[in-house]
Amino acid sequence: MRSVYLDHTATTPLDPIVEEAMRPYFTEKFGNASSVHHYGQEARAALDRSRDALAAMLGARPGEIFFVGSGTEADNYALKGAALHIAKTGKRHIVTTAVEHHAVLETCSYLAEQEGFSVTRVPVDRDGRVAPEDVLDALRPETGMVSVMHANNEVGTINPIRAIAEIVHAQGMLFHTDAVQSFGKIPIDVRDLGADLLSLSAHKIYGPKGIGALFIRKGVALEKFMHGGAQERGRRGGTENVPLAVGFAEAARLSLERRGAEQPRLLSLKAHLTGRLCGAFPELLVNGHPEEALAHIVNISFDARKLSIDGEALLFGLDLAGIAVTSGSACTSGSMEPSHVLLAMGREPATAKATIRFSMGNSTTLDDLDYAVASLAEVVRRIGRPV
Ligand code: PLP
Numbered sequence: 001m002r003s004v005y006l007d008h009t010a011t012t013p014l015d016p017i018v019e020e021a022m023r024p025y026f027t028e029k030f031g032n033a034s035s036v037h038h039y040g041q042e043a044r045a046a047l048d049r050s051r052d053a054l055a056a057m058l059g060a061r062p063g064e065i066f067f068v069g070s071g072t073e074a075d076n077y078a079l080k081g082a083a084l085h086i087a088k089t090g091k092r093h094i095v096t097t098a099v100e101h102h103a104v105l106e107t108c109s110y111l112a113e114q115e116g117f118s119v120t121r122v123p124v125d126r127d128g129r130v131a132p133e134d135v136l137d138a139l140r141p142e143t144g145m146v147s148v149m150h151a152n153n154e155v156g157t158i159n160p161i162r163a164i165a166e167i168v169h170a171q172g173m174l175f176h177t178d179a180v181q182s183f184g185k186i187p188i189d190v191r192d193l194g195a196d197l198l199s200l201s202a203h204k205i206y207g208p209k210g211i212g213a214l215f216i217r218k219g220v221a222l223e224k225f226m227h228g229g230a231q232e233r234g235r236r237g238g239t240e241n242v243p244l245a246v247g248f249a250e251a252a253r254l255s256l257e258r259r260g261a262e263q264p265r266l267l268s269l270k271a272h273l274t275g276r277l278c279g280a281f282p283e284l285l286v287n288g289h290p291e292e293a294l295a296h297i298v299n300i301s302f303d304a305r306k307l308s309i310d311g312e313a314l315l316f317g318l319d320l321a322g323i324a325v326t327s328g329s330a331c332t333s334g335s336m337e338p339s340h341v342l343l344a345m346g347r348e349p350a351t352a353k354a355t356i357r358f359s360m361g362n363s364t365t366l367d368d369l370d371y372a373v374a375s376l377a378e379v380v381r382r383i384g385r386p387v
Pocket of ligand 1: 009010069070071072073075101103149151152153178180181201202203211212
């Protein structure tokens, strides 16, 4: 059976070039980067090179890049570390948005429920975009920090981060952005964006799973999150994962090298897929900003006022045809909950449940997309009921 992977937003396959770059650090160059002997020095040099490379790509200083275990950990560290530190000055209010990844939303809920913070979740418009004025309206004298994602992982919408950061900084507050989905796809310069804290993850860009990074602008103080050894300049104890850091830097280098050709290719695939889908299904709604959006994500919903279709059955039907996609819905206690992102964008719950996110990658072809649309048409014909 044909197999088509269209879930690159969930994760990407490890690039063979990245695997090759990592390999020696699993085997002969296995040293502990904290050891003083030459094994350790070799590992330390590789770690430093990886940090330098990532810093250069982000317009950061090497000392501002901290390796962590995932994008989720980067978000946790940024939010808990900053919020708990700032709380010492009495500021216990956090501003975030309604469409963040669970790594941010759940961390904010934890801070609210366990640490007594209050949290404001700024709404988004119909395209999933956060308006800088709405962030301004949400700020209070007791606001300590603001977290707004760079690009959304479900619908691909890109936020006006620079304008938001300016507003936040004008009030002397700290600004975090989750750039897990945007990194490697659109340019990121931490100074230009105005980020004090910025989260990254390797496995979204053909790098290994299990490593992320947090940019912490020099001078930003965070409560310590991981207690242990002096690794990562005392901020994150635990023996450094040198092979994964090497893989992360190599994946980032490749994404930059390829971006110039790859992004226009993905944009034309996106236009092709969107056009085909809209042509095939009159009841279709396209989710996400028409221009300010990542090139590789196409998110669509079937309008529940026109077509009744079970979202879960839709995904299963496509999987049976060999097509791997996802919806933004989360499976909670055995039932599908509509995506918080689509609800925040104003979609009806029933429509939000009938959603498919196609996310393309560097192996995706036009033919894959035509096959996906034809398969979807077949599934919809089988299980869809006109209203
Ligand atoms: N933030 C965003 C926007 C994401 O899309 C993801 C992963 O899907 C994460 C954070 C979490 O990253 P990780 O899978 O490395 O924990």
